[in-house]
Amino acid sequence: MLPVNPVVEVRDVSFSYGEDLVLERINLTVAGGDFLALMGPNGSGKTTLVKLILGLLKPLSGEVRLFGCPVGRFRQWDRIGYVPQKATSFDTRFPATVEEVVLSGRFSRLGMGRRPGKEDYRAVEEALELVGLAGAGKRTVGSLSGGQQQRVFIARALAGRPELLVLDEPVVGLDSRALDSFYALLEQLNRDMGITLITVSHDTGTVARRVGQVACINRRLICHGHPARVLTTANLARLYGIPVRRVVHEH
Numbered sequence: 658m659l660p661v662n663p664v665v666e667v668r669d670v671s672f673s674y675g676e677d678l679v680l681e682r683i684n685l686t687v688a689g690g691d692f693l694a695l696m697g698p699n700g701s702g703k704t705t706l707v708k709l710i711l712g713l714l715k716p717l718s719g720e721v722r723l724f725g726c727p728v729g730r731f732r733q734w735d736r737i738g739y740v741p742q743k744a745t746s747f748d749t750r751f752p753a754t755v756e757e758v759v760l761s762g763r764f765s766r767l768g769m770g771r772r773p774g775k776e777d778y779r780a781v782e783e784a785l786e787l788v789g790l791a792g793a794g795k796r797t798v799g800s801l802s803g804g805q806q807q808r809v810f811i812a813r814a815l816a817g818r819p820e821l822l823v824l825d826e827p828v829v830g831l832d833s834r835a836l837d838s839f840y841a842l843l844e845q846l847n848r849d850m851g852i853t854l855i856t857v858s859h860d861t862g863t864v865a866r867r868v869g870q871v872a873c874i875n876r877r878l879i880c881h882g883h884p885a886r887v888l889t890t891a892n893l894a895r896l897y898g899i900p901v902r903r904v905v906h907e908h
């Protein structure tokens with residue numbers, strides 16, 4: 658049965674950068690309130706799928722819909738927050754403050770040339786509080802730890818008060834404690850604020866404990882559903898290509 662309020666619909670989508678298909682006939686629906694992790698090995702097409710969902714790439718065939726609207730005609734980008742893969746790789750010597758970076762998340766709502774007002778600064782404060790960085794607004798981003806910087810970029814996405822938040826590989830370089838508290842934050846945003854979440858991940862342990870659904874991708878959709886149900890040995894072997902050897906007993 659189709660969900661009543663699909664936020665993202667990926668219908669029969671294939672994509673290639675050159676001759677070889679990177680994604681083949683992907684079908685995936687994300688409903689309002691879902692917390693989905695896209696999982697798969699390096700180069701399996703996760704970032705490509707995220708870019709197709711956000712309309713940054715066009716499918717070779719098939720269709721993507723956002724909030725029921727074909728992505729090519731979708732204009733309500735303030736409903737979507739995006740934390741790209743390379744968000745934290747900017748030059749940290751650049752003297753931008755946390756507040757300035759988070760405020761830039763209001764720009765799509767502000768429109769051209771309008772100066773930020775009270776409501777914008779309130780949204781910035783709220784976002785910093787949500788990610789556990791209240792009071793850090795005047796610090797430079799470069800003076801924060803990797804995990805804190807990651808939170809600044811999530812706060813920037815949250816400042817736009819999105820209904821859907823898409824995070825591409827947000828936890829590269831974090832240790833396991835920081836990783837767990839990061840996913841706890843995402844879980845809280847999903848549960849307490851009802852934000853629909855799509856996150857890209859390599860990790861099967863931490864993610865499986867926190868998310869409501871996983872979609873395993875390796876060019877094709879290998880499986881999709883609750884982690885406890887779909888992360889079976891057989892599916893993980895299909896996903897990561899672990900060879901399953903037949904043991905031959907020669908008696």
Ligand SMILES: Nc1ncnc2c1ncn2[C@@H]1O[C@H](COP(=O)(O)OP(=O)(O)OP(=O)(O)O)[C@@H](O)[C@H]1O
Pocket residue numbers: 674675679697698699700701702703704705706826
């Ligand atoms: N701009 C591009 N031009 C050509 N090929 C590309 C481009 N971007 C990605 N690819 C190729 O497409 C395939 C899928 O890449 P993609 O980045 O979507 O995978 P991924 O699952 O996100 O990988 P990772 O986990 O390493 O980030 C890979 O083989 C990659 O080399």
